[in-house]
Amino acid sequence: MDAVRRYPVENIPIITLTTDFGNKDPLSAIMKGTIFSINPQAMIVDLTHEISKYNVREAALVIGMSYHEFPSRSIHIVVTDPGVGSSRRPILVAIEDYYFIGPDNGVFSMIYNENERCKVFHLTAEHYFRRDRSATFHGRDIFAPVAAWLSKGIASDNFGEEITDFMKLRFPSPSMPTRTALEGEVLYIDTFGNAITNIKAEDLKTLQAQKPDVSPRFMVKGKEIAFKQYYSQVEDRGLYALINSMNYLELFVYRGHASREFGITVGDPMGVLLT
Template sequence: MPIITLTTDFGTRDPYVAALKAAILKEEPGTIIVDISHEVERYSIPHASYLLTSVFRDFPTGTIHIVSVHSLSYKQHKFIALKIDEHYFVGSDNGLFSLLSESPPQQSVRILNEKAERTVFPAKDIFVPAALTILRFQDLLKTGEPINSIETLTNLKSYYQNNILYGNIIHVDGYENLITNIDFMTFEKIRNGRKFLVRFGKEKTDFLGLNYNSVQPGQCVCLFNSNNYLEIAINQGKAASLLGLGYNKKVMVEFF
């Protein structure tokens, strides 16, 4: 059965998500629609990229992912469809897709649709028709014209300067664990056997746990989560509330 996933910053209060699903099911009633998340922080490309990279490879290859986050941000941004790691993506060329993989897209096209210049709801007017075309033909060229490159973002990634690895909190999960954009491979490459100190808010630690139970209930722990990103948590507690930290707050790792 064909699968289409949805990732948006719409929330669930309004009928926007239902409108997308209705548009898909009206044309292809047998489609399996999976919600990755509709609670992306408004306009947040880093948050959306984290949620997508956490899960999209768990779907069968050939899955189509509609992404509507910050989709009408700039007039010069194109609406695009692309193939990354054997998965199809449809959305705005706002830099988000450059954060999903270390490898460049296998194929990219600019979506050609007469509504593109005037739409205020591109997810329904542009992305859904393109996704359905891909579903039917498994061919990106049926949706538009080839392009040689996509918008890339590098300033949203962690960076290293003067023995300090700088990152940000990009997601607060339902347990109020704080997930950063510092990944394990970057950490280990820079660390190179050196000692380190993780600084966040008013706290600091030189200990990395294997899991939440590496510390006693109520204690704070830093660890690399199942997606290999540095996470700050409190065992059986709410790190965001208790530490006074949240989305986009800075986290630093000092090496010495």
């Protein structure tokens, strides 16, 4: 076993869990038990266990939008893993301030896209795994124990060899076909039915700089919608746009369900024009 660096209690890294397990079965709690058995002082946060079943792209978006809200050195476990038990590799991703543990199925694609300097390790150091391993529960048998040992100070390169052929999913980026037009699309529908697009606040600033005196027009399904600063700024059940707390352009219906009421789905185009 490699040397363990002892962290003061106040400096023990947070471990987050993101899964598609739901809350009916004890799977996520079992992972916590595994972590606590190795590091009783671990601090664990449930990011969500309601990722749509087997939806790797959704899990990638959720962790990509959330991880930077946590303190430096936080460890993020993601288990949306339809290929568990197959030849797909278990991996550890290390960037400057955070660590990610999960399957090599593209679930960390947004991390790769946002961080040019990252190291990815194939988890092969079995002495850090559960002794009696199942082929169907790597969350308990590999990911949780590796996170626990990492939280105790084991260096990331002790868990396996660095790899460069990790899987990346393609996520569309917004584009500017002309200097006065911005095109994006819906990436995610949240639990309130809000439609989150791939257009960020910084993209709108770049567009607005082309014509500072012209107000942008927001177009969805061939119709123009108004931009608001916050949800309760409107009282009707129309479709509106705003910049959400994660700095993404979002479509919403106040006290309603934008996706259901206006037929908005993942992949639908979103346009912003300066005309």
